[in-house]
Amino acid sequence: MRHRVFVYGTLKPGGYYWAEFCEGKVTAHEPAKLRGQLYDLAPGYPGMTTGSDWVQGELLTLKDDAALAGLDTLEGYEAGRPPVENEYQRIGAECFRPDGSPLGTVWTYLMTNEKARELGGIYLPEGVWYGPQKRG
Numbered sequence: 001m002r003h004r005v006f007v008y009g010t011l012k013p014g015g016y017y018w019a020e021f022c023e024g025k026v027t028a029h030e031p032a033k034l035r036g037q038l039y040d041l042a043p044g045y046p047g048m049t050t051g052s053d054w055v056q057g058e059l060l061t062l063k064d065d066a067a068l069a070g071l072d073t074l075e076g077y078e079a080g081r082p083p084v085e086n087e088y089q090r091i092g093a094e095c096f097r098p099d100g101s102p103l104g105t106v107w108t109y110l111m112t113n114e115k116a117r118e119l120g121g122i123y124l125p126e127g128v129w130y131g132p133q134k135r136g
Contacts, residue, residue: 002068003061003062003063003064003065003067003068004059004060004061004062004095004103004104004106004107005059005060005062005068005071005106005107005108006032006034006057006058006059006060006093006095006106006107006108007057007058007060007108007109008038008046008048008055008056008057008058008108008129009045009046009057009129010045010046011058011060011071011074012057012058013029013058016045017074021067021070021071021074022060022067025062025063025064025066025067025070026060026061026062026063026067027061027062027063028060028061029058029059029060029061030058030059030097031056031057031058031059031097031098032056032057032058032059032095032096032097032098032103032106033054033055033056033057033095033096033097033098033127034054034055034057034093034094034095034096034106034108035051035052035053035054035055035093035094036048036049036050036051036053036055036093036108036110036127037049037050037051037052037053037055037123037127038053038055038123038124038127038128038129039111039116039121039122039123039124040121040122040124040129040132040133041116041119041120041121042119042120042121043119044132045132046124046129047088047111047115047116047119047121048108048109048110048111049110049111049112049113049116050110050113053125053127054127055127055128056098056127056128059095059103059106068107071109072090075087075088075090075109076088077089077090077109083112087111087115088109088110088111089109089110089111089112090107090108090109090110091107091108091109091110092105092106092107093105093106093107093108093110095108
């Protein structure tokens with residue numbers, strides 16, 4: 001689990017932050033899914049909360065601790081800081097291939113329901129984030 005991270009938005013291959021935070025720092029990636037609820041947030045990126053939906057994304061295998069620390073910084077997560085001060089929490093979660101076969105426990109970044117509401121979250125029931133949603 002140490003360097004395996006499930007991502008579902010701007011860190012996916014081709015995503016906005018892929019080049020800066022992942023290129024050259026990822027040794028492997030593959031399509032994956034895990035349980036949660038996905039939201040498009042008003043600032044233009046997604047947030048996942050706890051839930052029973054399937055969220056679609058990518059499982060990244062990072063080169064080292066420095067690559068993971070870079071993701072923590074981007075996601076506004078600092079270990080040991082009070083959770084309310086973090087934008088996301090980095091947690092361990094059970095991850096699966098698209099066919100449902102298990103990939104084991106991996107890291108992912110989870111947001112509280114309150115934070116998703118505060119950031120104007122639009123629920124994405126299909127569990128896929130394609131980019132910022134139009135807001136009315």
